[in-house]
Amino acid sequence: MTPPGLGDNRDKPAYRASGRGENRDKPAYRASGEGPDDRAVCVIGLGLIGGSLLRAAVRAGRTAWGSAASAADAEAASAEGFDVTTTVDDALTRAAEADALVVLAVPLPAADGVLRRVRRHAPTCRLTDVVSVKAPMAEVVARLAPQARYVGGHPMAGASRSGWAAGRADLFEGAAWVVAADEGLDLEVWADVAALALATGAAVVPAAIDEHDAAVARISHLPHVMAAVLAAVGSAGGPLALSLAAGSFRDGTRVAGSSAELVTAMCEGNRGALLGAVDDALGRLGAARGSLASTGGLAATIGAGHQARLTLDEYTPPQAIADLTVPDPLAKLRELGRAGGRVVGLQTAHDGLRPS
Amino acid sequence: MTPPGLGDNRDKPAYRASGRGENRDKPAYRASGEGPDDRAVCVIGLGLIGGSLLRAAVRAGRTAWGSAASAADAEAASAEGFDVTTTVDDALTRAAEADALVVLAVPLPAADGVLRRVRRHAPTCRLTDVVSVKAPMAEVVARLAPQARYVGGHPMAGASRSGWAAGRADLFEGAAWVVAADEGLDLEVWADVAALALATGAAVVPAAIDEHDAAVARISHLPHVMAAVLAAVGSAGGPLALSLAAGSFRDGTRVAGSSAELVTAMCEGNRGALLGAVDDALGRLGAARGSLASTGGLAATIGAGHQARLTLDEYTPPQAIADLTVPDPLAKLRELGRAGGRVVGLQTAHDGLRPS
16 A cells, blocks of 8 residues: 655655654654555544544544544544544544544644644644645644644535534545645645545545635635625514525525534634635625616626526536656646546555545 | 405505505405405416416416416416416406406516506406515506506515426415505405415415515525625636535525526615615625724624524514404504514404414
C-alpha cells in the first residue's frame, strides 16, 4: 500500500509558512506496512460529523477510536460498541503511537484547545479536520501545532440535528469531501485523507483553501444567512403569515432550524469570504428592489435565478482518478476541482488503481 | 343546504366599490336546491392549480367542467375523462345557466381577457380565483366584471412543475386556502368558495385582502426573490461552487426551479406589499453585513432567524367552525385568520354543523 512515488515530494517546502520540513526525518510509513487504505483513525469530537465519521471508518474496516467532550455522548458511543474516551490526551497519545490519522472534528472556536493537546501529545501526527472554513483553520494549526502534518478537509454533509445521536455511518455517501490541495502539502497525508473520504463513500474535491473558502461562502454560509433573514422577515408578519407559510418559505428557511451556535461559529469563521458573498447578495437584492420600485419588473432577477438553478440541476461533476505519481499532482488536482470535478479513486506507483 | 341566515346580509353594501347591489334581485338559490356543498364548479384555466382543482372537485362528487387555453392540455384532460373545452365562452355560458361557481385559475396577467368573457357570458356569476395576490385581482374584477359576485381565494399549494400534467387531486389536502373576508362581501358566495376549499381537503384562512397580500409577500413572494438571488450568487462562484452545493443551497434555491414566467408574474403582481418585504430583508441583510464587517459577529442575525424558524415549527393553527349565522360573521372570521386560525367546517342556520 505504500505509494513510493510520494517520496519524491519530500524535499518540497511544506504547506505552512512555519514548521516546514520538520517531518523530513520521519520514515514514510511504519514498518507495519500501513498505507492510506488501512491507516488507523483517531476522531477528536463526536458530534454529527465526527460521530458519523467514526461510524463510517469502523464500517470501512479501519481501526478507529475517538474522544467526546460530552460524557453522555462518550457513554452512548461506548454502549454502541465504539472505542471512545472522554480524554483527548489519551486518544492523541494512542494516535502518536499508532501513526494514526487524527481528525479534528470540533467547531473552529474549540480548535485552539485541541491543537494545544496535539502539540503536546502527538506533535508530528498526520492531521486533518472537518471544519467548513479552511484558511482560518490552517492559520491556527500553523500557530498552535506547527509540526503536525496537516492537510485540511471539509465533508459537505450535514443535517439540521447535531450531536452523536444524530450521526450515521452513511452520512457522507455521495457527498463531496474537499481536501486542501495547495502547493507544498504533504502528499502522503493527502493520500491518507483522500482515502478516508473515499472509504466513507464520499467523492474528493481537491481545492486551494482560498478557493474553497470563497465557494462555500456562496453555497453554504450565505444560504444560512439568507435563511435566517427570510425566517425573521416571515415571522415579523405575525400569526397570519406563519399560518400561510407553504413550501417556498419552509424550504427557504429550513437551515435556520440548525443549531444557532454552530451556524454562527461556521459563518463567522469565514468572515472575509462571506462578506464578499453577502455583498453580492445585497447588490442583487438591491437591484431587484430598484427595478420593482421603478418599472415594476422582476423578470431579470427571477430569470437569472432560474437559469442558475437549472445550471445546478443539470450539473454532473466529471469524475477522475487522482494520480499522485505524476509531476505536480496537486496543481492538476486543483485544476480538476476548479472545473467542478471529483476524485473517486487514488492511483499511486505502488498499488495501481484503487477505485473508491 | 340553503343557508337562510345569509339572506340577512343582502342589504349590506357589496364588497366592490362599483357594481354593488346588482345581485339583490337574484334568488338566493336556484329551485334545484343547490347549496355550497353541491354547487357546480367551472374552472377557467387548467394549469397546476386549475387542473388540480378540477380533479379535486370531481373527486368530491361535484359537477365540474373546465376550459384550457392549451389544446394539448384540453385533450389530455378529456382523455382522462374530464369535461373540458378549449372555448372559454362555452364554459362560462354553461356556468351562467347552472349558477355554477366560476373559478378563475389563470395567472394575473391573463385575467383581463377572461374577465371580459365573464362580463359577456356570465356577468352576474358566482366568481372566485386562485391568484396569489388579492387586491390587484379585486381591482381588475371590479373594473372588468363589476356585476360578478366575486369572493377572492388563494390556495397555498404549489409545486416546481406547472401545467395540467403536474396537477393532482390531492394537491390541496392539508393546505391553507385563503378566502377573502373583507366587509361587505357576498356571504352566500363566501360559503360557496369555503365549501369548495374544504371539499378539496384544504383548511380555510379568512383574511382581509390587504392583510393577505402583506403576509404572502413575506412568506411566498419574498422567498422566490431570495431564492433567485441566492441561486445567482452561488452560480457566480463557478463550477467549484456548484460542485460543493449541498443541502443548504439546494433547499434555499429550490423554488428558483419554478417557471420564471409564472413566478415573475406572481411577484410583480404584489408589487406594493413585496417592496415592503424586500426592504425588510435588505435592512436585516445589511445589518448582518455591518455586524460581520465591524465586530465579526453574526449571532444576532442567526439567533433571530433560528427563533423565527422554531416559532414556525411549533406553530399549530387553531381550528374553528365558521358560523355564518352570527352577527358580523366576516369581522369574526378576519379576527380568526389574523390570529393564525383556520376554518375546518361551515355552520349555517339551515344545515347545522358541516365538518370538512
